[in-house]
Amino acid sequence: MFEQDYIIRLIKEMIRAIFKLLFNIxxxxxxxxxxxxxxxxxxxxxxxxxxDNGNINEAENQIYDITSDNNMANLEVALLFxxxxxxxxxxxxxxxxxxxxxxxxGVKELASRYGLRGMAEIFLSEIYE
Numbered sequence: 001m002f003e004q005d006y007i008i009r010l011i012k013e014m015i016r017a018i019f020k021l022l023f024n025i026x027x028x029x030x031x032x033x034x035x036x037x038x039x040x041x042x043x044x045x046x047x048x049x050x051x052d053n054g055n056i057n058e059a060e061n062q063i064y065d066i067t068s069d070n071n072m073a074n075l076e077v078a079l080l081f082x083x084x085x086x087x088x089x090x091x092x093x094x095x096x097x098x099x100x101x102x103x104x105x106g107v108k109e110l111a112s113r114y115g116l117r118g119m120a121e122i123f124l125s126e127i128y129e
Contacts, residue, residue: 004090007100011086014107015079018116023076030083035076044077048084054096056085060106067113075114082107 012028019025025034035041043066050059063081066074085093086103093099111117 004100007104008086011100011103011107012083014111014119015083015086017119018075018079018111021119022072030080035073035080037073040073040077043074044080047077047081051081051085051088056093056096056098060102063106063110067110070114075110078110082110 015030016026016028019027019030019034023034027034035044047059047062050056050062059081063078067078082103085098086100090100093103108117108121111119
């Protein structure tokens, strides 16, 4: 239990740091209201609905697709997606074939795609693979 709480906090702080450094947004709990364009808001809403309906792996696959172009607006969507997913409890994740480690790996992969691998390592390397 303690280890899971620790992982949740590290993922949350990693996402928060990226928002602060890249977008000058300082928030403890990022929400979709920070997205400025309607297209990004709509994309995020679809992804969050997929999560709520238990289609987490499919939603994550879409995250990989939309971030392949390194568009910064898509990075915001992806970070909000992982933040939302990180707020789900372990029972929900397990019920839908997902786990906290997959969130950690997804955030690390996302950070690497956007040239933030070093930052991800600082935050998430403390979590033993």
